[in-house]
Amino acid sequence: MRKKKSLTAFERLAAVIEDIEEQRPQPDERRARGRETYAAIVSAAREVYVAEGHAGLSIGKVSDRCGVNKGNIAYYFPTKTDLLNAVLLEELCHYLRSHLVIAEAGDVSPVGALEEVVDFYFRATRLNHRFFLQTYGFVASNAFAREFVSDLYASIIDFLATLVQAVRPELTKVRAKTAAVEIMSAVEGATVLYGIGLVREPVMRKLQSTTKSQVAAIVQRA
Secondary structure, three states, rough: OOOOOOOOOOHHHHHHHHHHHHHHOOOOOHHHHHOOOOOHHHHHHHHHHHHHHHHHOOHHHHHHOOOHHHHHHHOOOOHHHHHHHHHHHHHHHHHHHHHHHHOOOOOHHHHHHHHHHHHHHHHHHHHHHHHHHHHHHHHOOOOHHHHHHHHHHHHHHHHHHHHHHOOOOOHHHHHHHHHHHHHHHHHHHHHHHHHHHOOOOOOOOOHHHHHHHHHHHHHHOO
């Protein structure tokens, strides 16, 4: 992905999203049916991926789930890897965009923005915990996924560090980034535990509240 060191963290995040958009397969925008078929294939592939992981996904299973024949799927996605990459790009592009929505809310203070980010992570965990768990496995075995997710996390940490510095302007970039990594680690731990079923919903609600307090403490001691 392109590197734009002179941009702000928010602009770099937007640039990463633009790069992702450029990597996505592009259905023929002139044909509504083509766009619908593309969306149906990716949606079905996501369902299979979440249920069975990258190893369990196959063109045949996707075809059975969405009712699109294998030949038509191959027109959009010549290989299983192409389809897996599309699922990853679609989901994580949406995930990144949610950060920008928070950043662009002009009436939210820096502290409020950090709290909004934590709330967003917990909402995403409740809705998509199995997707993220399967993605960890995919990252471990696929070079494209590993590089892509690594770039994504670097952008998010950069984004969080900017929010930390907005709360504590006296911090160096290194200290702000360290705090950002701590924040991400705290939330990711909750995501994993919830995803594998070790944390139940009542505990998760309590954990969301305590994590927000933990984030405030991380920022103050940075």
